[in-house]
Amino acid sequence: MRRLSFAVLCALAGVTAHAAPVTSLPGATTLTMPVLNYFGAGPLNLAPGVDWSSANSNSVFGYGDGYGFADNGRWSGLTMAGTNDQSSTMTLAFSQAVAGVGAFFNYVPVYYGPATIAVYDATHTLIESTTLTFTTNGGQNQGEFHGFLESAPSISFLTMSGAYIGATGFAVQAVPEPETYAMLLTGLGLLGVAARRRKA
Template identity: 35%
Template sequence: MPMQHMLARWAAAAVLAAVAPLASAASTVLTFDALTEVDYLPAGYGGLDWSASTWTSFDGSGAAYAPHSGGTVVTLGWGATDADSLVRFGQAVTFEGAWFSGYTEGDVTFKLYYQGALVGTSATLAASATPSFLASGYAGLVDAVSISSTGHAFYAMDDFTFTTAVPEPETYALMLAGLGAVGLAARRRRA
């Protein structure tokens, strides 16, 4: 490969690396309100991988399972384990937390994972009939989260919240300007 092509590729990579930190964050809140039937949560719901879990959606307007927003919540069944609550993200995200309601036996704690390693554990929240937010307490990147509890059937979850990086328009403008400069430099070298 000619030297000018190698330099052009190196410069393009340097431009991309320089503009990557200019990305902003986009917060996503999964409300589960698009689910209208009592059923297992679809494996790809909200763009996440719920396939290792046994979450069930239902109308939370009765008893102690009050939704934080809308009317639908998700829960795990009797005999569920922490492994049954696992949710995988398609990319590394910052997990903010979720809202929980239920009975006092439904204490919940987040376990946060990145590349298979446990990287964070939240505080413990005792569920009540009034929805309460459980923050992850971890600002780093994660690619999976599970809920640890001694009574999985005693709580319901709503408004599952996480943040992904989304490039801003200025990022694209800088990247295009940098690539144009690299192309111009390569063209001048040839001439």
């Protein structure tokens, strides 16, 4: 018997995949950023099948020499990617869609307002976005982890925009956790019971 993919099962059940904003991704793989101290727009390879690029020709990638976020503190010793601009966007592109993605972020809220992160599918259709509004105590290596998690691997792009946003510790969850499959199967079972009752 052939196995149906998670996405096909969702489609058969009439379930639309939807990404939830998350502040952790248990079981995810953390991608190690190379130390390059690169200034430019890329694209550059972060990991096999994962490329980084930016709309700003002065963005940083694999940068570890220290980076300030005004009142939100300073990063030192954290190899990072950053827009290095108040309004530019940088993008992670995945050759194979993933179910979850996130990173440890900081930005400059005082002068430039909030920063935004978003995920898109392979057709560049927006799946979900969230606005970063946190502030820190202004200390060293402060920030927060933010990301997105879906019930199926359909995230092909992560964008990070505005307010001198910086990111490190990118994490990826390639496939849904087993608990997600269990919830789907339970949902499909309930749909089957409801369908049988209607026929009766």
